[in-house]
Amino acid sequence: MLLPLFIMLIILSFLIKTFITCLIDVLVLLWCIKFICRATHSANKWEVVQRTLNGSQFYSYSVCNVGEREQDNWLRTTFIQRRPAASRVFVEIQFIVRDCNSFDGASLTCKETFNLYTSESDADVGTTFRKGQFKKVTTIAPDEITSKNDLRINTETRVVENLSRKGFYLAFQDIGACIAILSVRVYYKTCPATVKSLASFPETVAGGENQALKEVNGVCTDNAISENLPRIYCTVDGEWVVPVGQCQCKPGYEEVEDTCQECQQGFFKAAASGDKCEPCPANTQSLKSGALSCPCMDGFYRAPNDPPNGPCSGLPSAPKDLVATTTQLSAGKLVLSWSPPADTGGRNDITYSVDCQRCESNVCQACGEKIRYEPASTGLTDTKVLVSELDAHLNYTFTVEAHSGVSLLALPRSKPPSTSALTTSLHYTGEYPPKITSMRLVERTPTSLSLSWDVSPRPRALSPPIRYELNYRKKDDNLGMTTYTVLKLEKNLVQVNELNPGTAYLFRVQAFTGDGGAGGSSMEEQFETLPEAVIFGAAVGGAVMLFIVAVVLFLRRRSVNAPSQLTTSYLLFTEQLKPLKTYVDPHTYEDPNVAVLKFATEIHPSHVTKQKVIGAGEFGEVYRGILKAPGRKEVAVAIKTLKPGYTEKQRQDFLSEASIMGQFAHQNIIRLEGVVTKFKHAMIVTEYMENGALDRYLKDHDGEFSSFQLVGMLRGIAAGMKYLSDMSYVHRDLAARNILVNNTLECKVSDFGLSRVLEDDPEGTYTTSGGKIPIRWTAPEAIAYRKFTSASDVWSFGIVMWEVMAFGERPYWDMSNHEVMKAINEAFRLPAPMDCPSAVYQLMLQCWLQDRSKRPRFGDIVSLLDKLLRSPDSLKTIADFDPRVSIRLPSTSGSDGSPFRSVSEWLESIKMSQYSENFTCAGIVTMDQVLQMKNEDIKNIGVRLPGHLKRIAYSILGLKDQTSTLSVFAV
Template identity: 50%
Template structure:
């Protein structure tokens, strides 16, 4: 007989990858076929084959999250360890990724860490289950995601499964002092100065200067300390080389020493020393004496003119015309005997029928702040902000509330908030201003962290500077310039606002931003040292505050000096500490900030120069791309 071979196709649920001899095999794990004659079994939903897997291999899935992530913080370093996922997905090619996120604020989303953060041995594709993270910022919250990934993770549209650990870094010792300079040497002294550490990691308490003679063998070292970034080392031998190193100390301890530098004392003593050293004092005394004489003459002239003028206000106006002919000058409403006269002179009274309050949008110092509409005869209806004076006010509160309108009504500039008018005859008393859709600059920046170009940020800063130039030209000193007091409209135009004076006069405010000092409230973090110490508020102290606003803007609303106490801030600033550049801050911008924070107020730039500097930067966008990350310097006045 003849043997006849009949080819039979594989039944559903089985497959055969090649034609020819051999029997059909059941589908591999996690795959199935419902048709006859299949040469491959497709994977079930949620299961995959990697591109490198054989067609007849089992289907696998993505791993579950790593388990039991353990973190160990050491100052600004972190060790992370974890255990394998409960389910590896059926594969042996499991690796891990570590994602670092920095969390600046409680309610804001965390953002990816910058490239300075070092994750070792690497961030992605880790086979071992531990890493060490270095170069984190001190006193900062971080969130770390440890992802489990295998060969089919790329086939799944969902992000890898991960475990999260949240940590806060500790206070850290400062980095090394960059370099030491010799300012002057005599036969027995070396006068030295140095730059503060690039990463102070807190307030620098003092510096230790270590020095020894350059001799062979083991020389005996001596140390002296200094509160400032300069010192005079005395009692040395003449014409002798000395090796000098400096290190900084914070509450976390000493940082590393600077590299050894060699300086020599002079051969001869310096007979002119005493005269040279006293010369600045002599000049200073002479200048001071001259200033006293000038001040006395001015006061005498002022008193004489005041007697002749009859009224203080009339005299003020005449003096302003004399000082600045043709220039409009701000008039303090408190120079009016009756503050109501100031209101009627500088603010337009609006009829209650023209105003419609729509919703409460915030709380002001004296009452609620609302959004509403203003429709005046012959003018288009407009959206406005409405400040209300809460019921039960005292006459002094009413006067202080309306004083802001008397001040605002004198200004007319595109970067200063515009007063529409007041309602003094209604109950409640209202102040009507233009409406700024994006609200206060600090909260607006926090909501939009990282979303603007550096050019847009500098454009905002230019607007604020232009508004402040206008105010300083009018001889108006703001005294509370801060990002919270800048308002932003829908076109990102920034306008200076908040001209209330009461918080500086009244010591009952509960706002922690304003700290009691010499019988009044002062926003310490934003205020120049001379204004805190001597109540010396000038346009130069406004320039200091503007430097802090620059820092707030570039850092997207970060709190100046972070969680330092107000007392620590005052001590640090007095010891020449200055805020470091925020992340991705162009060098030229931080340099301008440092100029605004010069200890000597006469050396700070005027607002007119700040505006022209920012204009040049906006015209030359390339200058804004130079960042100051690795070579950051803190200002040494």
């Protein structure tokens, strides 16, 4: 009996062992797909496994010691030789990371990231391995995490920069994750050989970050030329961009399939360009191929201002239908009108001239200066002219001639008679009109003016009676509301009554003949009535009354503002303004853990899924993740973690921020979702803000938002700060970097690490015992005495306003903290940012008042910003802007007072260094060339964002002001 039982036990043991081995093989097969880089060094726990899948061999390197502490496992590649020109390589990694939550009891030590390192060498060192020779490239986190039954392969690409030696190694460090590396692909990028714009360029290895664009010279093809050496730039992504000095076909040649061929007969090309050959224009001809121009045919011409390759034109024909209209016989005037010529010679610059002959007793002579033409007698573009000053009972002959831009070119050869002229004759029988020759003042009083005037002499044979019409008005009448008074008179003398004392009036007189003919009018003359005596006593009395009214108003205002005079209803209103909830400082609790439990919701770690590392905080990494609590909808969250090796004090400081945030509930304050405290790895879970920190977001979108949108952002920040101040709470570190922005551009106050509570007294302050103070954002009393109030937060809010309107510019630019403090104490304040509304800048200045009691409260700030948003027109008035002060560095010098030595140094000074290559590619390499640039030139080199365009343009204006002081900020 014992032997069969023993045999059965042996068989059962073998079957169990076989089953376990097969199970392990299946799990390992999930990890082992492929791995192309053979490791020459494997420290600690890395393992390599080879498997056959679908007839192909695959390798993977894996490590999974999540249950052990202090893991430091290294895996190094073989020596990778580098092409001399490839200073920047890409590392593409395929890997799998297992979810820490899938391990029972190991989640406290488990990690879900690993590190990539690199080390350069001029030779293969074999199996020798020293960690100190490697420098960290990055931390790699998975986009997708593998669970027990769901295999997720991640692919991440990282860049290794500034390689200079013959080769390099890559190394992977595991610090406690369960990972498998399936493949590593190392490559570099090149711009392929190409032909662009008749210039050929060789294959070129792409540059690195320190050489974003690599310049490559090219060679022109046959019959193609270039004023400058043809160049093109190879980007870091292996793409050709910004061709400079491109080749073009010579004059008489055109581009055909990357070659230059002669223009055919009847076609021409005048200059080297990329254009095609053009057919000869009208009235020209070309008798051979490869022509540079087409000459005019006989009888056709080009005007001096015509393009040398434009069409040729002939002479215009004579005008048509010349008519003289004498509608104002008694005024000595007539109107000549005609129609344009039937043939303009192919031109649109037709003008006309009028010639006059007067005949008396069969003797004709030029009219000369006796006749007046309106608007002129030559250079007419309209087909009519007014002729005046005609004498009665004379014969006149008028000739109208048409001209064009080529008329003068034809004169030396022969002027065809009557081809461009039209003549008409008439007998003028009109009367001599009377004209006013002078006007004078006879007498004046405070309310009247007496005037007289003279009339031109008339022929003895013509003596009908004359009437006069007098027009007058006040000189200072609004031009859009002018009121004339008209008097009709029989004599050349009048007294005008009922005028205002000490007032200037303008007068004009026109004469009329007895039969209704209008004569010439006088020039508008000015006369003034005498001033009326001022009663001194009345003026004194008025001043006394004004003084009494001012005193009464002042006393009334004092009585209204006095606390003892407040009415019951007003007291009730002020009581209602007090917040129902007051902030409690968690540091007052003997056990800080009690404060956390009171103000924050505990979350089980299984409800939190970390997805991707998005940053690093003071205490550890920050992740983007998902919160899926029971009974709640899944939401995106930000997860702050506490790094390993922390002390108990660090843990309490880390969780104290959650104790603060948990007391706030406002749409403009970052929302606390909860905390993880009952497990070793503490976490703070907050709402996720897609656009991150406000200062970085504005820098990345410089010039893309209107003033209205920016003021809307500021209104949200002010509302959040009003909520905090109403809770008797001071922030102490209000800055754009501590404001977060979501995808609807809603701004929320965050980062309560430096915040402290106010005392019960409204004027109470908090005195710190030490620590760093953000000088550029802090009020002067807080810097000098470490006294923090809501008024000091208002000062900081003014700096935030400046940051927002300046699209994330650093306050006080590159001034040191010492220089900032000294400048503020000497009453210097930040200048208005570019395009900042005047009302917004005035609010900034109110926030920066030295006397903190005079600064506005956050409730006042919210009210004012609301008014501005309700009246967008109030944002159209822009504050004065001085480019020497408002763009970081003033005038023509750098930070040391010396002139800018290069264009790149100047661009760096105004934080526009991203356009250095644009200036270089456009051939702008000296500051003298910069000073000649206009707005259109800046656009043409590729500056498109309105904010960037204005910044560069205003800086150039500042550079041109050579008389300005070299340093406005010398302190």
